[in-house]
Amino acid sequence: MKGKVYLVGAGPGDPELLTLKALRLLRSAEAVLHDDLVAPEILQLIPSNAQIHNVGKRCGKKKILQGEINYLMVALASSGLRVVRLKGGDPLIFGRAGEEIETLRRNNIPFEIVPGVTSAMGAAAAAQIPLTHRRASSALVLITAHQASEKDAAEKDAWSKFVASGATLVIYMPGQNYSDIAKRLTAAGLAGATPCAVISRATTRHQRTHRTTVLDLHRSPQLAAPTLLVVGEVVRMTDPAVLVDGFAVPDVARANDGLRPSALFKTFLSQAPRLGTDKEPVA
Numbered sequence: 001m002k003g004k005v006y007l008v009g010a011g012p013g014d015p016e017l018l019t020l021k022a023l024r025l026l027r028s029a030e031a032v033l034h035d036d037l038v039a040p041e042i043l044q045l046i047p048s049n050a051q052i053h054n055v056g057k058r059c060g061k062k063k064i065l066q067g068e069i070n071y072l073m074v075a076l077a078s079s080g081l082r083v084v085r086l087k088g089g090d091p092l093i094f095g096r097a098g099e100e101i102e103t104l105r106r107n108n109i110p111f112e113i114v115p116g117v118t119s120a121m122g123a124a125a126a127a128q129i130p131l132t133h134r135r136a137s138s139a140l141v142l143i144t145a146h147q148a149s150e151k152d153a154a155e156k157d158a159w160s161k162f163v164a165s166g167a168t169l170v171i172y173m174p175g176q177n178y179s180d181i182a183k184r185l186t187a188a189g190l191a192g193a194t195p196c197a198v199i200s201r202a203t204t205r206h207q208r209t210h211r212t213t214v215l216d217l218h219r220s221p222q223l224a225a226p227t228l229l230v231v232g233e234v235v236r237m238t239d240p241a242v243l244v245d246g247f248a249v250p251d252v253a254r255a256n257d258g259l260r261p262s263a264l265f266k267t268f269l270s271q272a273p274r275l276g277t278d279k280e281p282v283a
Helices: 020-027 066-078 097-106 119-127 152-165 178-187 233-238 240-246 262-274
Strands: 004-009 031-034 051-054 082-087 111-114 140-144 168-172 195-200 208-213 227-231
Touching (some): 119 168, 119 195, 140 152
Antiparallel strands (some): 195 227
């Protein structure tokens, strides 16, 4: 009797960002194949009698080939086990889930995908960066730095299109060669004054965030992996002064001894129906 494989997103690091379904599946797993970037606190949720296999690949160093991971998933599920393939972030974003899905289908192995908080969202939330903002960016692009170096003309054209769109760019796996990334961004037409942020070990107690600009990106410190690079005007929103200057809200509490009777909000409420295209979509 065949078992089943669950492709589960472990989120960016904080165990409390696991979905309830991911937690339930981990606690009932009979075999777990996990990435290197899955937090130790999350691995502790796996039953002590379950098989645990570290199948991580990071920083260009491969402990195991993707084909071997695929074989292991099929073998464990074929023996009747409930298998959790645990991936950092979301399994469908830069997690090679597509290749694993193809293998499972080809071998008639039942499987299910359980989404997780992707690293881009977790890092941005932890650093208090709104990835979209109606006054700064209405689009979001997720790309990887290491793939950019493998596709010359086509990739340069793609980066130029991303920059021209005004989208916020979140660059996964930027490595430590920020000088090369800065050159690519500049060549694509991005202004040197464009703000960016390097976020290391997002959502964990070791998190560090470094704010800079494209022009000074090459001077960024060598922060511990995993890191993400957020590029775009939305990064300015992390500065309290920008929020005060550009998005100030009347201090009704000070004017009214801390009380907020409904009459004070009539002006705001009366404007709501006229928001029209200024309203942001709910994600």
